[in-house]
Amino acid sequence: MDILVELLISALLVIGGVFGLVGSYGLAKLPDLMTRLHGPTKAGTLGVGAVLIASMIFMLWEERDPSFHELMITLFLFLTAPITANFIAKSFLHRHSDEKAKLPPTGTDYGWASFDEPPSTADDEPDSLTGPRRRSN
Numbered sequence: 318m319d320i321l322v323e324l325l326i327s328a329l330l331v332i333g334g335v336f337g338l339v340g341s342y343g344l345a346k347l348p349d350l351m352t353r354l355h356g357p358t359k360a361g362t363l364g365v366g367a368v369l370i371a372s373m374i375f376m377l378w379e380e381r382d383p384s385f386h387e388l389m390i391t392l393f394l395f396l397t398a399p400i401t402a403n404f405i406a407k408s409f410l411h412r413h414s415d416e417k418a419k420l421p422p423t424g425t426d427y428g429w430a431s432f433d434e435p436p437s438t439a440d441d442e443p444d445s446l447t448g449p450r451r452r453s454n
Contacts, residue, residue: 322378329371336364350409358402366391 343356369387376384 322374326371326375326378329367329374333364333367333371336360336367338364340364351406354402354405358398362394362398365394369394 337360340356340360340362343360344353347353347356369391373384373387373391376382376387
């Protein structure tokens, strides 16, 4: 049974190290703030979480005493990292609202809807949701 616990702890440490490395690489090499934000919040959080869970299992197995410090750190990290990333993204968008943001294409680019033109008032033009419009007498 000892070998299984050691393999589990080793796998969690390796997984945590890989996620931490990917998160650090993303933070250093991605081109702008909005893409750099994903490195530490997603991959870094999972990496630190895996290392802390490995530490919890080790302390429980070796010392026979559950460690709640690592559990509290993991929960705190999983709760605060996405919220912090959301605040950073919102402040970036607010600060750069005068520039045209590089957003993915919307339905207006494909001709599904056009919000730049005023709505048509022709009575004979079909409505996409209810079918042809009818005149009210």
